[in-house]
Every structure is written in structure tokens, then in C-alpha cells.
Amino acid sequence: MANLLSLNELSLQEIDHILDRAEEIRKMGNEGWLEPNHQLVANLFFEPSTRTRFSFETAEKRLGYQVLNFSSKASSTQKGESLYDTVRTMQAIGVNAVVIRHRQEGYYRQLAGSIHLPILNAGDGAGDHPTQALLDLLTIRQEFLLFQGLTVAIIGDLRYSRVARSDAEVLTRLGCRVLLSGPEEWKNDALPGERTTVDEAVEEADAIIMLRIQHERHEQSMKMTKEDYHRRFGLTQERASRMKHDSIIMHPGPINRGVELDGELVESDRSRYFKQINNGVVIRMACLEWALQTGKGAEIHERVAEKW
Amino acid sequence: MANLLSLNELSLQEIDHILDRAEEIRKMGNEGWLEPNHQLVANLFFEPSTRTRFSFETAEKRLGYQVLNFSSKASSTQKGESLYDTVRTMQAIGVNAVVIRHRQEGYYRQLAGSIHLPILNAGDGAGDHPTQALLDLLTIRQEFLLFQGLTVAIIGDLRYSRVARSDAEVLTRLGCRVLLSGPEEWKNDALPGERTTVDEAVEEADAIIMLRIQHERHEQSMKMTKEDYHRRFGLTQERASRMKHDSIIMHPGPINRGVELDGELVESDRSRYFKQINNGVVIRMACLEWALQTGKGAEIHERVAEKW
Amino acid sequence: MANLLSLNELSLQEIDHILDRAEEIRKMGNEGWLEPNHQLVANLFFEPSTRTRFSFETAEKRLGYQVLNFSSKASSTQKGESLYDTVRTMQAIGVNAVVIRHRQEGYYRQLAGSIHLPILNAGDGAGDHPTQALLDLLTIRQEFLLFQGLTVAIIGDLRYSRVARSDAEVLTRLGCRVLLSGPEEWKNDALPGERTTVDEAVEEADAIIMLRIQHERHEQSMKMTKEDYHRRFGLTQERASRMKHDSIIMHPGPINRGVELDGELVESDRSRYFKQINNGVVIRMACLEWALQTGKGAEIHERVAEKW
Numbered sequence: 001m002a003n004l005l006s007l008n009e010l011s012l013q014e015i016d017h018i019l020d021r022a023e024e025i026r027k028m029g030n031e032g033w034l035e036p037n038h039q040l041v042a043n044l045f046f047e048p049s050t051r052t053r054f055s056f057e058t059a060e061k062r063l064g065y066q067v068l069n070f071s072s073k074a075s076s077t078q079k080g081e082s083l084y085d086t087v088r089t090m091q092a093i094g095v096n097a098v099v100i101r102h103r104q105e106g107y108y109r110q111l112a113g114s115i116h117l118p119i120l121n122a123g124d125g126a127g128d129h130p131t132q133a134l135l136d137l138l139t140i141r142q143e144f145l146l147f148q149g150l151t152v153a154i155i156g157d158l159r160y161s162r163v164a165r166s167d168a169e170v171l172t173r174l175g176c177r178v179l180l181s182g183p184e185e186w187k188n189d190a191l192p193g194e195r196t197t198v199d200e201a202v203e204e205a206d207a208i209i210m211l212r213i214q215h216e217r218h219e220q221s222m223k224m225t226k227e228d229y230h231r232r233f234g235l236t237q238e239r240a241s242r243m244k245h246d247s248i249i250m251h252p253g254p255i256n257r258g259v260e261l262d263g264e265l266v267e268s269d270r271s272r273y274f275k276q277i278n279n280g281v282v283i284r285m286a287c288l289e290w291a292l293q294t295g296k297g298a299e300i301h302e303r304v305a306e307k308w
Numbered sequence: 309m310a311n312l313l314s315l316n317e318l319s320l321q322e323i324d325h326i327l328d329r330a331e332e333i334r335k336m337g338n339e340g341w342l343e344p345n346h347q348l349v350a351n352l353f354f355e356p357s358t359r360t361r362f363s364f365e366t367a368e369k370r371l372g373y374q375v376l377n378f379s380s381k382a383s384s385t386q387k388g389e390s391l392y393d394t395v396r397t398m399q400a401i402g403v404n405a406v407v408i409r410h411r412q413e414g415y416y417r418q419l420a421g422s423i424h425l426p427i428l429n430a431g432d433g434a435g436d437h438p439t440q441a442l443l444d445l446l447t448i449r450q451e452f453l454l455f456q457g458l459t460v461a462i463i464g465d466l467r468y469s470r471v472a473r474s475d476a477e478v479l480t481r482l483g484c485r486v487l488l489s490g491p492e493e494w495k496n497d498a499l500p501g502e503r504t505t506v507d508e509a510v511e512e513a514d515a516i517i518m519l520r521i522q523h524e525r526h527e528q529s530m531k532m533t534k535e536d537y538h539r540r541f542g543l544t545q546e547r548a549s550r551m552k553h554d555s556i557i558m559h560p561g562p563i564n565r566g567v568e569l570d571g572e573l574v575e576s577d578r579s580r581y582f583k584q585i586n587n588g589v590v591i592r593m594a595c596l597e598w599a600l601q602t603g604k605g606a607e608i609h610e611r612v613a614e615k616w
Numbered sequence: 617m618a619n620l621l622s623l624n625e626l627s628l629q630e631i632d633h634i635l636d637r638a639e640e641i642r643k644m645g646n647e648g649w650l651e652p653n654h655q656l657v658a659n660l661f662f663e664p665s666t667r668t669r670f671s672f673e674t675a676e677k678r679l680g681y682q683v684l685n686f687s688s689k690a691s692s693t694q695k696g697e698s699l700y701d702t703v704r705t706m707q708a709i710g711v712n713a714v715v716i717r718h719r720q721e722g723y724y725r726q727l728a729g730s731i732h733l734p735i736l737n738a739g740d741g742a743g744d745h746p747t748q749a750l751l752d753l754l755t756i757r758q759e760f761l762l763f764q765g766l767t768v769a770i771i772g773d774l775r776y777s778r779v780a781r782s783d784a785e786v787l788t789r790l791g792c793r794v795l796l797s798g799p800e801e802w803k804n805d806a807l808p809g810e811r812t813t814v815d816e817a818v819e820e821a822d823a824i825i826m827l828r829i830q831h832e833r834h835e836q837s838m839k840m841t842k843e844d845y846h847r848r849f850g851l852t853q854e855r856a857s858r859m860k861h862d863s864i865i866m867h868p869g870p871i872n873r874g875v876e877l878d879g880e881l882v883e884s885d886r887s888r889y890f891k892q893i894n895n896g897v898v899i900r901m902a903c904l905e906w907a908l909q910t911g912k913g914a915e916i917h918e919r920v921a922e923k924w
Binding site for chain 1: 646649651652666667670671673674677678685687869870871872873883890891893894896897
């Protein structure tokens with residue numbers, strides 16, 4: 001049993017193992033479906049989500065698991081129950097793992113103690129989004145085979161993007177050169193990488209990750225118009241024309257078309273947007289398997305517990 | 309692979325095939341359930357629904373499909389994602405078909421392009437509701453065996469009812485005489501059929517379809533009281549007593565009892581209201597099978613694509 | 617076929633049978649899971665719930681049933697459909713049983729008539745909560761083997777707690793001495809039992825059931841602070857230290873930690889809080905089996921019908 005809370009806690013070997021397994025499952029296609037079995041997983045989404053929730057749910061169903069879906073709007077959290085008590089209740093009900101998205105960064109620190117089932121983090125505020133980072137890695141690896149020496153640009157809302165944080169850290173560990181660009185007021189000195197202009201980043205990168213503007217996390221609304229943002233920090237058709245040969249465009253979704261990314265680029269040859277979504281399912285299958293089955297769980301669990 | 313967007317796109321042969329297949333499934337009863345398999349269907353309901361959503365979900369489960377349920381309230385559409393991007397995301401996740409209800413008439417025209425999975429329309433604004441029309445046809449056929457020469461009255465909110473539109477068109481094509489009645493301000497000259505008074509319609513029809521008042525689509529509230537509406541345009545006990553021998557009462561639901569229809573009539577011998585709901589499940593099973601398996605899909609798909 | 621509406625309608629033999637069967641299922645562990653089958657159950661929750669809904673859903677999935685989940689927010693009840701019509705629709709769709717939680721006490725009296733599928737009451741306003749009472753009984757029986765002669769204290773919001781009502785009645789029938797304590801303004805003369813102070817109750821009871829404050833049912837907010845309530849009527853550490861040897865603490869959940877119950881007591885040796893939740897799943901499995909399979913259904917059904 002193991003938790004997947006932040007990629008920081010995984011060794012490069014563990015990451016490699018998950019990527020390999022995901023690739024293996026992907027190649028099996030429909031053969032990779034398992035018969036209905038007795039694993040019971042609860043998806044606890046305290047923030048809205050389409051792709052991540054459905055991606056996890058699809059992964060769970062392909063693994064033959066039984067699924068409980070929790071919507072914070074229709075639950076006892078309205079009666080003031082804490083996250084700890086909700087998860088502890090799931091455990092008492094007999095759930096074998098929980099997938100959690102929550103607006104509070106590091107929400108899982110509250111769960112130390114008597115929770116003895118694997119927690120898969122599906123996003124904690126502006127903290128981490130480990131399965132997104134893993135699917136980004138899989139997408140990049142499918143393209144370039146090796147990470148060492150690649151240049152990856154992460155562009156946009158560096159301040160509130162959990163994707164930026166998860167990606168920048170793991171890509172740096174894997175030996176990539178990471179370029180960071182975006183509005184000055186949204187810069188984030190905590191991220192590893194070199195700060196550059198958007199134009200430099202676009203011209204030098206092998207892979208460009210355009211970040212979604214996290215409107216819901218900014219306390220005040222953006223000071224520029226969407227058109228302004230697009231012109232100054234977005235991937236316009238013009239900028240895209242200056243990209244390196246064989247370089248690719250990525251985005252964690254959902255896309256604000258015409259803002260972060262020109263709408264037509266989304267389905268262009270360079271775009272790996274839908275490929276990323278497709279990879280998300282097999283990554284989550286590999287993560288669920290790993291979290292439920294790994295013998296190394298106890299050790300990892302302890303490492304996490306110490307941090308708490 | 310085929311879409312089911314509007315009955316206009318189906319030939320009478322195709323309609324007949326679906327009705328026959330639904331009847332066949334109905335007769336199989338519980339034998340008609342399939343073992344859990346690897347088809348994955350997403351129900352995307354952007355408008356509230358009980359009977360249609362549960363009817364589709366039941367149909368999917370009886371076919372052994374895996375089901376993803378989407379509620380617009382808890383999803384990324386809150387983050388401004390377009391319908392196209394949502395459906396494209398479902399496709400990338402590996403969904404094999406989508407069932408969509410959306411308030412925008414003809415919403416599916418946005419989906420031309422790179423969507424390569426069957427779309428089953430579960431209602432588009434005041435546009436169409438093809439599975440409702442098909443279940444109405446099945447109910448009428450069970451009663452009268454042939455459509456040719458039957459008189460069917462459609463009474464009530466002709467203006468905003470997608471059921472009225474779908475039913476009037478297909479019944480006319482099938483050789484029925486269609487009578488249309490209801491408040492003058494809700495008449496709809498686009499519908500095929502003869503305009504009559506409610507009293508004439510009730511006395512002459514073999515089947516009477518009472519329409520639900522679409523309160524949610526009218527820009528201003530109804531000018532008459534419910535009692536007034538019932539007395540002037542509803543199926544009262546008194547009017548029902550003047551119905552033809554062997555004639556039947558139908559309603560797409562949900563019923564406003566005492567408004568469109570006297571409450572006691574709902575469970576009278578003439579009522580086929582619950583029969584319609586029951587037929588809905590087997591119709592949707594037949595439609596899902598047809599949409600996922602038909603070899604004629606490409607052709608139909610192109611016909612639709614041309615309209616777009 | 618049988619309804620489970622209120623424990624009043626069950627004989628002690630029937631209650632005993634359900635408890636025995638639940639215990640049997642519990643001992644089977646994962647062996648108690650059934651293969652996917654053709655039973656279709658709808659969970660209709662018109663009030664928020666985490667533990668009860670997930671507990672029922674887990675029970676249904678372990679029994680291999682197919683599950684439809686209904687949220688009142690996303691359904692046709694927004695279009696004004698009555699509960700009767702909603703349940704009648706479920707029946708026409710082919711559902712084999714419905715689980716209902718509704719804020720209206722005795723909502724099921726509306727369902728007399730043409731509903732011919734088992735109804736399991738998951739809570740009716742301040743009325744009953746029979747599966748909660750059954751899981752409380754199972755928890756107490758696991759501890760003390762016999763009910764005869766036990767003293768059980770029920771403490772807190774006696775006025776609006778359906779748990780209090782269900783528990784007090786059945787425990788009295790089973791030969792327990794029931795003590796009732798709590799704020800004077802929330803007393804409930806309709807409950808069987810002896811009225812005592814909280815301190816007496818705590819000192820004399822073998823099992824203490826602390827009730828959740830039903831904030832959502834009180835017309836005005838509580839007049840004392842949470843700290844005040846805890847000090848005067850809650851189970852403080854100090855009070856708990858005066859409990860009898862081998863006595864246990866129970867709570868129907870969700871807990872307001874630090875109000876009804878000191879937070880640390882929740883996971884103390886005396887607490888059976890998570891045990892109760894765990895028992896809830898097997899109780900609901902036994903209840904679903906009983907409701908769907910019992911041959912005594914017709915008789916019980918008639919008894920209920922007479923009350924209506």
C-alpha cells in the first residue's frame with residue numbers, strides 16, 4: 001500500500017516503473033480491462049472536474065474496481081464534517097483507496113493518524129497534481145524517448161498552477177532544462193528553472209506546456225483583457241511558427257481557447273493535448289495498481305508520516 | 309457507428325428496425341441483460357432529468373456497458389469549457405458513445421469535425437427528442453399494430469415542446485393524421501398537422517399525447533392559472549369521457565397532475581403513461597446497440613455532416 | 617417483497633433474523649461479495665448524506681446489484697414532480713427496490729397505492745432511521761450478546777433526532793432500560809424511557825448514544841455556544857472518566873467533534889463509532905436481501921397499507 005501525494009516522494013526508479021507500466025497497459029488496449037472484482041475506490045472531488053474525475057473513474061472501471069463518486073455539494077460535509085472524518089468513514093465502510101481533489105494545499109497532512117488506505121492526490125489547491133505530471137512525462141517520453149537534455153517551457157500562470165509546480169520539479173530531477181515564462185505578477189520564485197521571455201521559451205523548447213489561467217484562485221480578476229493576454233503571453237499562430245522542428249505543444253486542460261493557446265493550434269500536428277488526456281487513463285491505472293499493490297508502501301507511508 | 313440526433317435523419321426502414329429490435333428485447337425480459345463488457349458510455353446531462361437519464365442508464369447497464377455520469381453542476385464547464393471540448397475529452401478518455409441533453413437547440417452542430425463517436429441526443433432545447441418519439445411510436449404500435457390511418461392528437465405547449473416536434477414529424481411520415489391543439493399563443497406553424505380545438509382533438513383521436521408545459525422555456529410566466537389551463541386545454545375527466553372507444557392517453561412526463569391531465573386519469577385504463585416509461589428502456593437499448601454497431605453509420609454521419 | 621419503513625413494523629423475530637444474517641455476512645468478509653446480477657436498485661436521496669448513501673451503495677455493490685444514484689438537485693423534482701410519481705417512474709423503468717431519504721416525516725405514506733417494489737427508508741425527517749437503529753443493535757449485541765437488562769443512554773437532541781426515536785422504541789421492546797437526557801427545550805415526551813440528567817445517564821449506562829445536533833431541523837439557532845453545550849450536555853473527557861467498566865460510546869455521525877463528544881474520545885478504546893459505520897454495510901446488505909427476497913413481504917406490506 002502506498003500514497004501518491006506528491007511526485008517529490010517518488011524516486012526516479014518508482015516514476016520509471018509507473019511510466020513503464022502505463023505504457024504496457026496502453027499497448028494492451030481493451031485487453032487491459034480486468035474482470036469486475038472486489039476493490040472499492042471512492043472518488044472524493046471537493047472541486048469541479050471533468051477530465052480528471054472521468055479519467056480516474058475510467059481507469060478504475062477498466063481495472064474492474066467498484067466506484068463510489070462523491071460530490072461535495074450533496075454530502076455530509078454540508079453538515080460540517082471534516083475531511084479526516086469523511087476519509088475515516090470511507091475506510092470504515094470498506095473502501096480500498098481514495099482519490100481526493102481538494103482546494104486546500106497539502107490537505108492530506110490532516111489525514112495522518114488512523115487512515116490506513118492509499119490516498120491518490122488528484123490536485124491539492126495550488127500544491128501538486130502528481131498524476132497530471134506523470135501523464136505529461138509519459139507524453140514527453142513517447143515523443144523523445146529520453147528526458148536528459150530536453151528543454152521544456154512552462155508558460156503562463158506559474159503562481160497558482162499545481163501543474164507547473166509538479167512538472168517543474170520532476171522535469172528538473174529528470175535532467176531537463178526548464179524554462180519559465182509568463183506575466184511578471186504571476187512569477188513564482190519557488191519553482192526550479194530559468195526565467196525567460198515567452199518568445200525565447202517558444203523558440204528554444206522541445207516541449208511547451210501552456211498553463212491554464214487559474215481564474216478561480218486569483219483573488220482579483222486579471223488586469224488585462226483575454227486578447228491582451230493572448231498577444232503577450234499566449235501561444236499565437238505567429239509564435240508557434242517559430243517553434244523548433246519536432247517540438248510539441250501541451251496543455252493540462254481545460255483550455256481557454258484563444259487565450260493561452262490559439263484555438264486552431266489545439267488540433268494541429270504539434271498538439272499533444274488529446275494524447276495527454278488519453279495517456280491520463282493508463283497513467284491512473286498504473287498509479288492505482290501501484291498504490292494498492294506495492295509492497296514498498298509501508299516505507300513510503302512512513303516517509304510521508306514523518307513529514308506530517 | 310451512427311448518430312441519433314433527430315428522427316428526420318432516419319429512414320422509415322431504420323425506424324422500423326429499431327422498433328422491432330426494442331420489441332424483441334422487451335420480450336426477452338431479464339434474459340436481455342448482457343454480461344459486463346468493455347463499452348464505456350458517458351451521459352452528459354446539461355439540463356435536469358430523472359426519467360430520461362435513468363432510462364438511458366438502465367439501458368446501458370442492461371447492455372453490460374460501463375457508465376460515466378456527468379452533471380453540469382460539478383464539472384469543468386464551470387471553468388468555461390465548450391461542449392465540443394468536453395465531448396472531445398470524453399473521446400480521448402476512451403468513451404465509446406455519448407448521450408447528451410443540452411438546452412441549446414441543435415447543440416450537436418458544434419460537434420462536427422473531430423468527434424468520431426456516436427452521439428445520442430437526449431433532448432436539445434425546443435428541438436428534438438428522438439428516443440422519446442421512438443418510445444411513443446412503440447407504445448402506439450403495441451396498441452394499434454399499424455400507423456397508417458391512425459389519428460393522433462398532440463395537445464398543449466406546441467411552441468416549446470421538442471416532443472411535439474419529433475412526434476408530429478415522424479407520425480406524419482408514417483401516415484398518421486396529426487391533430488394539433490392548445491393555447492393560441494403557443495401555436496407552432498412549423499409543425500405538420502391540422503389545427504383543431506381541444507374538444508375536437510379529444511373526440512377524434514386514437515391516441516392523445518398531452519404535452520408538459522415547458523415553464524422553464526417560456527420567457528414569461530403563463531398568463532392563466534393552472535385551473536384555467538386545465539379547464540380550457542387540459543384532459544379533464546369530462547373530456548376523457550368523450551374519447552373514442554379503445555383510444556389511449558399518453559404524456560412524455562413529468563406530469564403536472566391536474567394541469568395537463570386530470571390526476572386520476574394518469575392511472576386509468578386508457579393511460580399508457582407508465583407503459584411509455586417502460587418502453588423507454590428497451591427503445592434506448594435498441595438505439596444504443598444501433599448507434600454503436602450499425603454498419604450504415606458512416607453514411608448517416610455524412611448526411612449529418614453536410615447539414616452542418 | 618417487504619418494505620423497511622420503521623422498526624415498529626418488524627417483529628422481534630424479524631429483527632433477530634436481520635441481525636443474524638448481517639453477522640453472518642460480516643464473517644464472510646470479501647467472500648460475501650456476489651457476482652454482478654440483474655437486480656437494479658435506485659438510491660433516492662432528497663437530503664444530503666455521505667455515510668448512509670455510500671453505505672447503501674457499498675452494500676448494493678457487494679450484493680452485485682446495479683445502482684442508480686439520484687440527487688434531488690439534478691432531477692425532475694425541480695420540474696415539480698411528486699415523490700409518488702418519481703418512485704412510480706423508477707418502478708416503470710424496472711427498478712427492483714428503492715432506498716429513500718426525505719425530509720418529510722412519513723413521506724412513504726404518499727406511496728401507498730400502485731407502488732409494488734420494496735422501499736427501504738434511509739431516514740424520514742425527524743421520523744425513523746431503521747437501518748441506523750439496526751446497526752446500533754448489532755453493535756450493542758456484538759458487545760454484550762444480550763439486550764435484556766442492559767441500560768442504554770440516549771443523550772442530546774431528542775426532539776429532532778430520528779435515531780433517538782428508532783433506537784428508544786426498539787431498545788425498549790428488546791428489554792433494555794432506556795435513559796434519556798439533554799437540553800430541557802429539546803425533550804421529547806413521545807419517546808419511551810426515563811428522563812435523567814446527563815451525569816446520571818453517563819454513570820449508569822452500558823452503552824451511551826450521543827446524538828448529533830440537528831441544526832438543519834431547528835427553526836432557530838441554538839441559544840448556547842458550542843462550548844456551553846459541550847460542557848452541559850456533551851460527553852467530556854471528565855464525564856467519560858465516570859463511565860462504567862466495559863461501557864461503550866456510540867454516535868450516529870457525522871460528529872460535531874468537541875460539541876456532542878470530545879474529539880479524542882472518538883478514537884478512544886470505548887468508542888464504537890467506526891465499528892458502527894462498518895456494521896452499517898452488512899446491516900444494509902441483510903436488509904436489502906430481506907426486502908427483496910422475503911416471502912413474508914405481502915403480509916408486512918398489508919400491515920403497512922392498513923396504516924396508510
